[in-house]
Amino acid sequence: MLSIKNLHASVEGKEILKGINLEIKAGEVHAIMGPNGSGKSTLSQVLAGNEAFEITSGEVTLNGDNLLDLATEERAREGIFLAFQYPVEIPGVSNLQFLRTAVNAMRKHRGEEEMNAAEFMKLAKEVSRQVDLDPAFLKRGVNEGFSGGEKKRNEIMQALLLQPKLAILDETDSGLDIDALQVVSNGVNALRAEDRAILMVTHYQRLLNHIVPDYVHVLAGGKIVKSGGRELALELEERGYGWLGIKDEDTSN
Amino acid sequence: MKPAPTLSSAFLHPAGQTLPEPLLALRKQRASALVNMPLPTRKTENWKYSSKYLKLSDDMAISLPAEGKAGTSLAIPGYKVVFTNGVMIPEASEYPDLDGISIQSFSDLDADEAQTLSVQLGSTLDHEQAQFARVNGARFEDGLLIRLQPGAVLDQPLFIIHNTAADACGSAYPRIYVEAGANSQMTLVEEYTSNGEAAVLVNTVTEFNLADGARITSIRLNMEGEQVQHIGATGVLQAQNSRFESHCVGFGGQLRRHDLQVRLEGEGAETKLNGVVVTQGKQHYDNHTSIDHVAANCNSEETYRNIAADQSHAIFNGRIHIHQDAQKSNADMNNKNLLLNNGAEIDTKPELEIYADDVKCAHGATIGQLDETSLFYLVSRGIGRREANVLLTMAFINELVSQIPVQAVRETAQLRLNDFFEQTFQEI
Ligand SMILES: Nc1ncnc2c1ncn2[C@@H]1O[C@H](COP(=O)(O)OP(=O)(O)OP(=O)(O)O)[C@@H](O)[C@H]1O
Numbered sequence: 235m236l237s238i239k240n241l242h243a244s245v246e247g248k249e250i251l252k253g254i255n256l257e258i259k260a261g262e263v264h265a266i267m268g269p270n271g272s273g274k275s276t277l278s279q280v281l282a283g284n285e286a287f288e289i290t291s292g293e294v295t296l297n298g299d300n301l302l303d304l305a306t307e308e309r310a311r312e313g314i315f316l317a318f319q320y321p322v323e324i325p326g327v328s329n330l331q332f333l334r335t336a337v338n339a340m341r342k343h344r345g346e347e348e349m350n351a352a353e354f355m356k357l358a359k360e361v362s363r364q365v366d367l368d369p370a371f372l373k374r375g376v377n378e379g380f381s382g383g384e385k386k387r388n389e390i391m392q393a394l395l396l397q398p399k400l401a402i403l404d405e406t407d408s409g410l411d412i413d414a415l416q417v418v419s420n421g422v423n424a425l426r427a428e429d430r431a432i433l434m435v436t437h438y439q440r441l442l443n444h445i446v447p448d449y450v451h452v453l454a455g456g457k458i459v460k461s462g463g464r465e466l467a468l469e470l471e472e473r474g475y476g477w478l479g480i481k482d483e484d485t486s487n
Numbered sequence: 488m489k490p491a492p493t494l495s496s497a498f499l500h501p502a503g504q505t506l507p508e509p510l511l512a513l514r515k516q517r518a519s520a521l522v523n524m525p526l527p528t529r530k531t532e533n534w535k536y537s538s539k540y541l542k543l544s545d546d547m548a549i550s551l552p553a554e555g556k557a558g559t560s561l562a563i564p565g566y567k568v569v570f571t572n573g574v575m576i577p578e579a580s581e582y583p584d585l586d587g588i589s590i591q592s593f594s595d596l597d598a599d600e601a602q603t604l605s606v607q608l609g610s611t612l613d614h615e616q617a618q619f620a621r622v623n624g625a626r627f628e629d630g631l632l633i634r635l636q637p638g639a640v641l642d643q644p645l646f647i648i649h650n651t652a653a654d655a656c657g658s659a660y661p662r663i664y665v666e667a668g669a670n671s672q673m674t675l676v677e678e679y680t681s682n683g684e685a686a687v688l689v690n691t692v693t694e695f696n697l698a699d700g701a702r703i704t705s706i707r708l709n710m711e712g713e714q715v716q717h718i719g720a721t722g723v724l725q726a727q728n729s730r731f732e733s734h735c736v737g738f739g740g741q742l743r744r745h746d747l748q749v750r751l752e753g754e755g756a757e758t759k760l761n762g763v764v765v766t767q768g769k770q771h772y773d774n775h776t777s778i779d780h781v782a783a784n785c786n787s788e789e790t791y792r793n794i795a796a797d798q799s800h801a802i803f804n805g806r807i808h809i810h811q812d813a814q815k816s817n818a819d820m821n822n823k824n825l826l827l828n829n830g831a832e833i834d835t836k837p838e839l840e841i842y843a844d845d846v847k848c849a850h851g852a853t854i855g856q857l858d859e860t861s862l863f864y865l866v867s868r869g870i871g872r873r874e875a876n877v878l879l880t881m882a883f884i885n886e887l888v889s890q891i892p893v894q895a896v897r898e899t900a901q902l903r904l905n906d907f908f909e910q911t912f913q914e915i
Pocket residue numbers: 245246250268269270271272273274275276277286319486487
């Protein structure tokens with residue numbers, strides 16, 4: 235499904251991604267771990283099309299098509315979804331209006347009829363319950379004044395509404411209490427499907443108890459330095475990153 | 488040195504003579520005071536950003552005839568009074584005969600009523616700041632007088648449509664005077680529209696005099712055509728415990744100027760001023776507001792938003808003057824501005840003069856652009872770029888548009904905003 239070859243990216247002249255290689259097949263769940271500042275969010279943002287990052291070399295294909303040629307909105311319509319590490323607050327745009335506009339943009343792209351306000355309200359209420367978010371949140375501004383955990387649940391709610399092919403979850407587990415972690419994990423597990431892949435960035439192996447990954451990768455200094463099965467996460471939990479030969483300068487950049 | 492420009496004497500010529508005698512006399516007297524009235528230049532403080540947009544010609548001094556089709560963009564649900572070129576058109580107007588409420592054109596006033604009005608006209612305004620209100624005083628052809636007896640309540644909004652219809656260059660001088668008796672209430676919508684392509688001057692004055700406990704909601708919608716130079720002034724006097732609420736929505740043009748002056752003269756008076764301005768192309772819009780806290784224990788709350796696209800130019804000048812005896816005043820002024828293109832210009836200036844010591848006065852002004860991170864978030868959900876821009880731009884003014892208490896006005900404003908978005912974001 236997703237193929238990343240020798241991807242290099244920089245921001246403000248500073249190289250962050252220094253040759254990423256990664257293959258993700260439909261149905262798989264991949265976890266990316268790694269020290270702070272190693273480039274995990276950068277990779278996520280680059281895949282979603284954030285133009286703040288400059289791609290200096292490499293290629294990325296989604297089901298064989300060049301992803302890097304597509305604008306952000308086109309990538310989304312082709313099935314890329316990024317749950318942001320820091321979801322953006324947009325006062326003045328209601329969450330409901332935002333979600334409906336997004337769902338309808340996707341439907342339009344697929345040649346389906348747009349949903350009217352009443353139909354959408356029904357759907358949105360269902361999905362908000364699924365992530366244990368009171369439907370009152372639909373009326374508020376997008377993420378406006380949401381707590382950290384509420385923002386993360388709002389991200390998963392969007393994934394459930396948009397039904398992406400590749401869901402990239404950037405630290406969707408951070409800042410969640412134990413119950414919320416369960417709710418969010420259930421949401422993510424509900425997304426798991428034969429024709430869908432999930433790439434999740436996390437610092438904590440505990441998430442991987444709830445969402446069991448097929449592969450675990452360690453990103454350090456802008457490169458994937460180690461890949462393995464889920465037992466790699468357990469090993470990292472126990473031993474930290476030092477044994478992988480990750481130097482301080484790599485972790486702090 | 489070049490002599491300072493003055494108002495051409497062409498603007499002093501008497502207009503139609505159908506008004507009652509006391510008003511004709513007033514007009515004449517005001518005209519004589521206008522001889523050699525200096526025109527604003529960029530050295531005139533309260534016109535420094537706008538004088539370059541002012542283009543008066545002698546042809547423009549001609550009063551536009553009160554004919555032509557009266558157009559409005561509002562689907563008017565209730566009472567309405569229609570003016571063409573500053574003169575009331577009774578056939579097009581529709582309002583009830585209600586107890587305690589009189590709505591009359593100036594031309595219909597009897598001598599006594601006209602005499603009373605002639606003393607009141609202009610009394611709410613500081614003409615030093617609103618220079619052009621003087622010109623209106625010398626030139627108005629007609630006007631609307633609304634008197635609410637104590638306790639009278641108008642059950643529906645009254646729409647006053649001021650349409651400027653011009654095939655040729657000229658000017659119109661709409662005038663409204665509202666006297667709101669103690670505890671009376673009304674909502675008044677002024678819509679300024681135009682048809683015809685000629686270069687015209689529309690010079691308006693609206694006055695509100697609120698007695699104790701009166702409550703007035705005023706909505707002003709400026710929808711005139713590109714070539715109209717609109718210079719308007721609104722004066723508000725507020726007695727004890729009265730409440731005035733204003734919603735101004737304006738779309739730019741060659742010249743748009745509105746001076747809104749509020750004087751809180753009785754204790755416990757409250758005023759709330761909301762304003763939204765949208766400009767594009769080479770349009771201009773200049774709002775000058777002024778709030779005088781004269782009495783103690785008054786509240787004022789002001790929120791203005793400007794959105795400027797292309798090479799347009801928007802100006803906000805907010806003056807708050809808290810007089811020495813106005814203890815416990817509470818004044819809050821907020822102006823936020825959105826620049827949609829680098830070529831656009833926004834000038835904002837708060838002017839605070841505080842002479843009392845026990846007051847709360849907050850003010851804030853910002854100028855910014857659409858937030859890239861927010862845009863990215865929206866498009867990352869598949870929302871098109873154009874739509875994302877519209878959502879964020881709308882978000883900037885939603886709060887104010889949704890507060891407009893008359894649905895027909897909200898809808899009209901929204902339609903016009905959609906046109907604006909259509910043009911502004913067409914290349915996205
Ligand atoms: N817009 C930017 N401008 C400058 N530097 C940036 C920018 N975005 C990211 N960086 C830098 O790139 C490096 C990688 O950041 P990134 O956010 O990808 O790390 P991360 O692996 O997600 O870290 P964390 O675990 O803390 O979330 C950091 O050193 C960061 O400071």
